[in-house]
Amino acid sequence: MAIMRSVVLKAPIAGLPEPGDFTFADSDIPALKDHQFLIQHAIVSVDPGVRSRLSATGASYAPPIPPGARIDGFIVGQVTDSRNERFPVGTWVTTGGGWASHSIGDGRGYIMPLPDNGLPRSLWLGILGIPGMTSWFGLKRVGAMREGAHVLVTSAAGVVGATAGQLAKAWGAASVVGIAGGKDKCDWLVRECGFDAAIDYKGTDDLAGAIAAASPKGVDLLFDNVGNAMIDTVLPLMRFNGHIVVSGQVADYSVPHDQRAGIINTAEFIAKRLTMRGMVVFDDIPQFAAAQAEMGAMIREGKLVYREELFDGLDQLPEAFCGLFTGANFGRRLVRLGDA
Ligand SMILES: NC(=O)c1ccc[n+]([C@@H]2O[C@H](COP(=O)([O-])OP(=O)(O)OC[C@H]3O[C@@H](n4cnc5c(N)ncnc54)[C@H](OP(=O)(O)O)[C@@H]3O)[C@@H](O)[C@H]2O)c1
Structure with missing residues (x-):
């Protein structure tokens, strides 16, 4: 019987997570039931939000992942056996197959057959996948992005942040400022992604002062991927009727809930009539295809750029994941298991 291998x-x-927190488990690939199909994974993603589900008391919209269970991640793969006519053998798909060599789908939940748009299939895990959709709908639906807005993006060199900043520019932002760790990331944001300025938060003792200097008129839209301390720093710099998109909390995921920074500058919400709103991108699935078609065209025209860091082999997944929380990644981290 064929075997599937998972990281658990x-x-x-x-x-902070370490590679030794994970191990490997082999299991038989079960016989398919009606409507099921077997997917052989070619590329697997590592996602920072998964960290919030690996503690004993998870604080996520999804349940904690228990010991012994496969770690969640998105995949691009090909159907190699099928009892579902909508997903015949040979179909390329993206879905949440997890950190594993194979998964079994039944066509329900987040799963998409991949259109051939002339771009690498890996993009369905990055700029055209869940991260890129977070940027698009975070700005448009949650952040009420409008022409002339002064936009600030945190963890800006990550795929969500870099894409959000570029989309904001394309949609007529008056200014886009990014916050990222290190000179290389900041240089890339300005030179390649067209940000107006980028702040190396690791290189300043006065982040609020640096933001005020880079965005002297203030901030209409904060797209935050980092967490409470960052939001609290930016609140006094927000403009009247400003919007804060709570996309992610990468600085807080590894900190016990009772030790996390709080937000104290709440008087700003009253004085400036601010709106702060969280998002779960899966709410926007019905609108993904239209956004993906537009973004695919922008990528082909060179109007959107992206970075990827590829690892090879299932055993690299833990290391690839752990580097997300030290700033070691520079672009979307993906692990290649086969040709795509
Ligand atoms: N709400 C949703 O539906 C949704 C969906 C997908 C993703 N997300 C969220 O979007 C965010 C960005 O995702 P991504 O895939 O593009 O990942 P990412 O931004 O590349 O995340 C990793 C980066 O986070 C930064 N970071 C790590 N620890 C930090 C800390 N203590 N303080 C400040 N920055 C820190 C590091 O960049 P530096 O080197 O710049 O520090 C690191 O390279 C994540 O928080 C994720 O959970 C939300």
């Missing part, structure tokens, strides 16, 4: 959690994680 050893025990709930406290603090």
Whole structure:
């Protein structure tokens, strides 16, 4: 019988994740039932939001991942066996197949056959996948993005942040400023992604002062991927009727809930009539295809750029993931298991 290999959690994680927190499990690939199909994974993603589900007390919209269970991740793969006529053998798909060599789908939930748009299939895990959709709908639906807005993006060199900043520019932002760790990331944001300025938060003791200097008129739209301390720093710099998009909390995921920074500058909400709103991008699935078609065209025209970091082999997944929380990644981290 054929075997599938998965990466599983050893025990709930406290603090920053380490590769030793994960182990591997082999299991038989079961016989397919009606409507099921087998997907052989070619590329697997590592996603920072998964960290919030690896502690004993998860604080996520999705349940904690228990010890022994496969870690969640998105995949691009090909159907190699099928009892579902909508997904015949040979179909390329993207879905949440997890950190594993194979998964079994039944066509329900987040799964998409991949159109041939002339772009690498890996993009369905990055700029055209869940991260890119987070940027698009975070700005448009949650952040009420409008022409002339002064936009600030945090964790700006990540795929969500870099894409959000570029889309904001394309949609007529008056200014786009990014915050990222290190000179290389900041240089890339300005030179390649067209940000007006980028702030290296690791290189300043006065982040609020640096933001005020880079965005002297203030901030209409904060697209935040980092967490409470960042939002609290930016609140006094928000403009009247400003919007804060709570996309992610990468600085907070590894910190126990009772030790996280709070937000104290709440008086700004009253004085400036601010709106802060969280998002879960899966709410926007019915609108993904139209956004993906527009973004695909922008990529082909050179109007949107992206970076990827490719690892090879299932055993690299833990290391690829852990680097997300030290700033080691520079672009979307993906692990290649086969040709795509
Ligand atoms: N709400 C939704 O539906 C949704 C969907 C998908 C993703 N997200 C969220 O979107 C965010 C960005 O995702 P992504 O895939 O593009 O990942 P990402 O931004 O590349 O995340 C990793 C980066 O986070 C930064 N980081 C790590 N620890 C930090 C800390 N303590 N303080 C500040 N920055 C830190 C590092 O960049 P530096 O080197 O710049 O520090 C690191 O390279 C994540 O928070 C994710 O959870 C939300």
